[in-house]
Amino acid sequence: AQTVTQSQPEMSVQEAETVTLSCTYDTSESDYYLFWYKQPPSRQMILVIRQEAYKQQNATENRFSVNFQKAAKSFSLKISDSQLGDAAMYFCAYRSWGETSGSRLTFGEGTQLTVNP
Amino acid sequence: KAGVTQTPRYLIKTRGQQVTLSCSPISGHRSVSWYQQTPGQGLQFLFEYFSETQRNKGNFPGRFSGRQFSNSRSEMNVSTLELGDSALYLCASSPAGGSQETQYFGPGTRLLVL
Numbered sequence: 499a500q501t502v503t504q505s506q507p508e509m510s511v512q513e514a515e516t517v518t519l520s521c522t523y524d525t526s527e528s529d530y531y532l533f534w535y536k537q538p539p540s541r542q543m544i545l546v547i548r549q550e551a552y553k554q555q556n557a558t559e560n561r562f563s564v565n566f567q568k569a570a571k572s573f574s575l576k577i578s579d580s581q582l583g584d585a586a587m588y589f590c591a592y593r594s595w596g597e598t599s600g601s602r603l604t605f606g607e608g609t610q611l612t613v614n615p
Numbered sequence: 616k617a618g619v620t621q622t623p624r625y626l627i628k629t630r631g632q633q634v635t636l637s638c639s640p641i642s643g644h645r646s647v648s649w650y651q652q653t654p655g656q657g658l659q660f661l662f663e664y665f666s667e668t669q670r671n672k673g674n675f676p677g678r679f680s681g682r683q684f685s686n687s688r689s690e691m692n693v694s695t696l697e698l699g700d701s702a703l704y705l706c707a708s709s710p711a712g713g714s715q716e717t718q719y720f721g722p723g724t725r726l727l728v729l
Contacts, residue, residue: 531714541703543720550715589658593714601648601712602671605658 500525502592504606511580512614518565519575519609521590529595532566533603534575538586546588549573551595577611585613616642619708619721627727633694636724638706640687644719646670646712647689649681652703652723661704664689665712693726701728 501524511517523532534546549557549566556564561581565574577584590606620639628634640647648671649661660673664683681691687708693700703725707718 535720540722541725542722543705543707545717545719548717595714601646601663601707601709601714601716601718602660602673603648603650603658603707603718604660607657 500527500530500592500594500604502590502604502606504588504590504609506609507607508610508612510612510614511577513580513582515580516576516578517580517611519577519588519590519611521573521575521606523571523573523590523592523606525571525592525594527594531593531595532564532573533591533593534562534564534573535589535591535605536584536586537589537608543589547575580613582613582615585611587611619706619719621704621706621721621724623724624722625725625727627729628696629729630696630698632696633692634696634726635690635692636704636706636726638689638691638708638721640689640706640708641719644708644710645687646709646716647683647687648707648709648712648718649689649691650705650707651675652705653699653701658705661691663712670712696728698728700726702726 532549561578591603646665648663663671683689703723707720709716
């Protein structure tokens with residue numbers, strides 16, 4: 499079974515600064531998908547960024563980028579120019595590839611990000 | 616397009632009762648997945664429905680069940696409620712449940728069992 503680990507329960511960053519959230523995972527599969535989701539106080543889960551394991555290029559979405567190290571099974575999220583609205587719980591998630599795997603996501607424990615003005 | 620909707624948003628029940636939660640996916644989405652979120656266990660996959668059939672199931676007891684209707688709306692039912700069932704229940708939808716698809720989450724139903 500796959501596992502996802504986020505070793506930082508809490509992180510803080512100053513507004514406009516850069517912060518990196520860590521995530522490691524364990525799998526024996528060669529093809530899979532990785533995601534970062536954000537859950538603000540409203541509890542609505544919002545997709546931040548996704549990475550396909552077969553792509554060597556790191557995904558980027560505006561101020562959000564990932565550092566995907568497949569051999570090390572590491573998938574960190576970098577938030578640049580942090581804004582107050584970035585404050586939320588961030589979850590790293592894994593999904594297997596393939597028709598039979600369906601939509602099952604395996605989540606990490608989450609990292610609570612605080613943005614200080 | 617309207618997002619994923621869940622009803623009710625909040626629910627209080629007592630031990631031993633049963634509860635039914637509803638999820639309406641984004642229009643055109645046929646796959647609905649359910650997750651339980653608790654402080655102790657985090658986010659855990661319950662099950663996935665696609666075209667009215669359960670396609671995937673997580674490691675939960677048989678007290679947790681679900682179904683999907685022909686319009687893709689889904690319900691989950693928890694019978695004989697226990698205190699530990701208190702949680703935020705999230706549903707997510709995607710077009711066909713393919714592993715390459717993005718899942719879109721609803722706002723959740725917060726269940727409190729007394």
